[in-house]
Amino acid sequence: MVQPYDNVMLVGCKGCVTVCNAGGLKEVQILASTLRIARKKEGRPLKVEERMLERQCDPEYIEQLRDSFDQYQAVLSMACGVGPQFLSEAYPGQKFFPTVNTRFMGGAVSHGIWEERCAGCGTCIIHYFDGMCPIARCSKSLQHGPCGGSAKGKCEISKDVVCIWDMIVRKKMEQGRLDDLRQYRAAKDWRTARDGGPRRSTREELVK
Amino acid sequence: MTATFEPQIVAFCCKYCAYAAGDLAGSMRLNYPPSVKVIQVPCTGRVDILHLLRAIEDGADAVYVAG
Numbered sequence: 001m002v003q004p005y006d007n008v009m010l011v012g013c014k015g016c017v018t019v020c021n022a023g024g025l026k027e028v029q030i031l032a033s034t035l036r037i038a039r040k041k042e043g044r045p046l047k048v049e050e051r052m053l054e055r056q057c058d059p060e061y062i063e064q065l066r067d068s069f070d071q072y073q074a075v076l077s078m079a080c081g082v083g084p085q086f087l088s089e090a091y092p093g094q095k096f097f098p099t100v101n102t103r104f105m106g107g108a109v110s111h112g113i114w115e116e117r118c119a120g121c122g123t124c125i126i127h128y129f130d131g132m133c134p135i136a137r138c139s140k141s142l143q144h145g146p147c148g149g150s151a152k153g154k155c156e157i158s159k160d161v162v163c164i165w166d167m168i169v170r171k172k173m174e175q176g177r178l179d180d181l182r183q184y185r186a187a188k189d190w191r192t193a194r195d196g197g198p199r200r201s202t203r204e205e206l207v208k
Numbered sequence: 209m210t211a212t213f214e215p216q217i218v219a220f221c222c223k224y225c226a227y228a229a230g231d232l233a234g235s236m237r238l239n240y241p242p243s244v245k246v247i248q249v250p251c252t253g254r255v256d257i258l259h260l261l262r263a264i265e266d267g268a269d270a271v272y273v274a275g
Contacts, residue, residue, distance in 0.1 A: 026258075029258050030257060030258065030261065033258065033261035033262060033265050034261065036265050037261065037264055037265050040265070
């Protein structure tokens, strides 16, 4: 990505990518140093300016690069996918590159291991399933029970993926509430998910 | 690389063991190559990946953590 350039800025984000060790100050310093070493070895030194923004998903922080963004041939964002987009919207004349592959909304199940927990579908049904989300955690997002690929509590796609339906049914049985799953429910409204197209959220009292 | 190539090595040494050993070697008038540059750290736990990267970035051929 940065092969053609010899002077770039690498911008980290102090938000979510900092707490998940993907694009915080430490990762910015390591990537910048690694890039400089690699390019020095090639005999084509690369200047990498290291910057941090409070967040890259709010225009007031993006604005802090106003006086420096055009001093570089390209800008690399170490935020989630929102970062390079907010940056390129604010500074149309500059080239922006992503440096992390943003994958999912999740949490750290143990130190250094993250798992997906939320699919952002916009109509939450976690309470039907005793706090476990089959939309995000079932490989097929099934809402009515496990499929034939469930074996010994694991999903057929990988031995590292639990069958969330196995967990849901087990918990319902333990708590004597298996009958909850017999209830008929209206079809889920997928218009609030990606199926309804790109989404926008408005808090009217915050809009000027 | 020529036969005379001698790598420049930055050694991060723990104050309480490796650095103390180096000190003792000094008092015993033992030599070690001048291409090894010793940096004292309070504990090797203080060594960070950035110290290692920065050393290489600034021209070291290798880094050495001793403790």
